[in-house]
Amino acid sequence: MVSQLPDHNTHSLTVRGPSSVVHSRPHASSRSKRYNRSHAGGTSYIPQNEFPVFSHSGDVEILIKAGTTQNRYLLHRHTLTRCSGFFEASTSQEWSKASVLPELPESGPGSGRQLARIGEDSGVNLGSGSGSDMSGNEVARPGAGSPGPRRRWRYELDPGSGGDDIPMLVQKEADNSSISNHGPAQTNSIFGGAPSPSANTSSTRHKPSHSSSSFFRSVANLSLTHHHPSNHQPRDSLPISQADADLLRDYDNLFRIFYNYPPVLDGINIADAYVQCKSLLTLADQYDALAVCGPRVDHHLLQFQSRLWKQIAKYPVSYLRLGYLSRSKVIFQEALIHVVGQWPAGERSIRSALPEIVLDIIEDKVDELEETVSRIEGRLFRLHLTNARGERVTPGSNYLDWLAISFFRQWLADNTSPAPPPAPASGSGRRGGSSRDATGGANRSAPAATPAATPSLANVGRAYRTLGSAHGGAYLTHDECKKFLKLTPDLYSRDNLRRFEKRVDELKNAAKELVRPLMGSGLELELSNVGKDGPVAAPVGYLTCVRVVERDLPWVVEG
Secondary structure, three states: OOOOOOHHHHOOOOOOOOOOOOOOOOHHHHHHHHHOOOOOOOOOOOOOEEOOEEOOOOOEEEEEEEOOEEEEEEEOHHHHHHHOHHHHHHOOOOOOOOEEOOOOOOOOOOOHHHHHHHHHHOOOOOOOOOOEOOOOOEOOOOOOOOOOOOEEEEEEEEOOOOOOOOOEEEEEOOOHHHHOOOOOOOOOOOOOOOOOOOOOHHHHOOOHHHHHHHHHHHHHHHHHHHHOHHHOOOOOOOOOOHHHHHHHHHHHHHHHHHOOOOOOOOOOOHHHHHHHHHHHHHHHHHOOOHHHHHHHHHHHHHOOOHHHHHHHHHOHHHHHHHHHHHOOHHHHHHHHHHHHHOOOOOHHHHHHHOOHHHHHHHHHHHHHHHHHHHHHHHHHHOOOOEOOOOOEOOOOOOHHHHHHHHHHHHHHHHHHOOOOOOOOOOOOOOOOOOHHHHOOOOOOOOOOOHHHHOOOHHHHHHHHHHHOOOOHHHOOOHHHHHHHHOOOOOOOOHHHHHHHHHHHHHHHHHHHHHOHHHHOOOOHHHHOOEEOOEEOOOOOOOOOOOOOOHHHOHHHHHO
16 A cells, blocks of 8 residues: 655655756756866876876886987886896896885875875786786786885986997986875876876865866877877977987887887888887897787788788898797798798808807708708709600610700709809919919918809709799790700701700600799798789799798797
């Protein structure tokens, strides 16, 4: 049974709902209170705790100064030590120069100081590691240590004393007078700088309009600098050199990767992207952070696809080193195939730029390729023609057919053998023209003739590419056959020329089948050049049949 309340009680009851529903207050007043409300529990603006300055939880201050510009980072030791061996060692008990921060005074639950105590004393960690999310929001890290004294490390970039010195981060004693204030200093990172906090929380509560405008200005700057990295410098700062700008970019990319942000690299011009990636990997190698930065570089470069394969074909040695540093299987394999196919071209650069283990892998692959080439070369020189009875052709049985075999073998020898060494100069020149030089007395400084006795794989590869080409007319053409046969005027006739060309074509077809194992390719460049009827054309003239498996990768061998 439902009883009905009296009328006078009905007017005394009100239903409260959201401010957007209840219209008992003026609309303008409700809107102003809603907009001036602080998300941290008060009306004062609290600096955002995010990359690159974690105002409340950061414990590693890093200052990167190049030219007239200085970037400031306030990051987390936990994240830095997980990503970099340099920070792991330098912040260890043996090498650490951390300073103990003064205790923060107790404040209300809505103050920024209370949040800082949560971030630093209670084990809360921000960043890409455990204990944080992608956006930098505080997330309690399970198993955090017990509360203890708060410490902070400070690093500054030391440019060195000489022109050849490499700039390096050096640990300094942290200044307690500056770090007692948890407001971030001006920062020129591509993410923009967080505005400095108010000195007195209670006084800023009476200025809600100022805090709101600062907040929206910070968001606007964040959006602009994210899309235009070149605008991260202050307007009143002097222009800096390209080398200083590159240095700031590399360090910013390094720390961005530590916090799981994509690095700012050129996505249009692959030549510029290569230079930026190489510079970033060199810096990551300097701080023992290749394991973290390498996959990011690999992912960025692989987006260029066919343009990347063409660049690797042009500069295989350079990309071999980049693939090694980034631990990119695809890039390293692509460059290795080019290097092996042209060996010993680029050997000196490889020996100076890459470790011995990479050189060992190259030499192993060269030996495998040379062994395969030598086996097929022997079969090519044993090619022969038979007569109607199935007997081998000899000079006595069929001289014209035997001339066709000799003609083919001579071409094969000329194109797979090294060029003869130049004749020594006559007279008493410095090149060893005297008899004393010929006996070795004064020829000790002359280069050895052994390398010249071995043809390069690039030259051999071109010959076998010609033998395996789809169109046999690339060598031993009609004019060449005619010219050769005319050397024996008694045999030259139209019928003999036609028969001679037919027998040469039989040798060409047999040779094409023999060299088929050398025509395979593991290059992405050639795989992307395949049409409906097979490869359109060989983009390179050397052999690319080298196979690279998982156990051939240097980081797998080292591991």
